[in-house]
Amino acid sequence: MEILVRAHSGLRYVVLGLLIAAIFVAFSKRGERNAPYSKIYLFAMIATHTQLLIGLILYALDFGVKVRFDMMSDKFYRFYTVEHIVGMLVAIVLITIGHSQAKKLNHGKVFAYYSIALLLILISIPWPFRNLGAGWF
Template identity: 50%
Template structure:
């Protein structure tokens, strides 16, 4: 079960990143055009991010890489604290951005999505255990 969830979590990250990039691009385009209608892509990015969060929480609970006794080790510290907190901040930014955009009027809703989703994307890119960071994670 752990390996299946780990592969799902690793593979879904690309879906989340692609949806976030698409939502950011769409938000920028719609903001520049002055478009006032909402876009479902923003909700799809939010949903995929929340699914990723749920899988991540389950992995956090059952993972052998989460060890509070080994917090001084770089690998354990990353997965126990750094990755988890940064991803929670990113998901919170996406959620707040989506909620605020739904309440915003006119083209301001797209600028709100652009701002919050872009901040979340930067935090996610830093928090992902990319293979070149030597954290024991692969591409999938």
């Protein structure tokens, strides 16, 4: 269990790095016609989907998040049972849509979808300064 928690926490930096790289590539190619497809889009999508699978396994194994009747009034439980999951799922859907646009060589839309997804991911991560029981790694 601890290995999965560490993997999920550590992989966030790989995901963030790949998304930033993909956004940079999409931004640099957005005005070009017939700019070639970049594999960084695929790597970013694979990393986020891998992160999703690890997160779902942790959630299924009950990663300290128990369904409670008063969970909406508790910041910790509300974050992990609603905000984190919904934010990340929406971000992963946007990344998947963005990747489909990358295959069509529409780099402007890739830039938009990946940028919005990155923003959602940054908001949905339990950073240590948010006091949600998570560390930097």
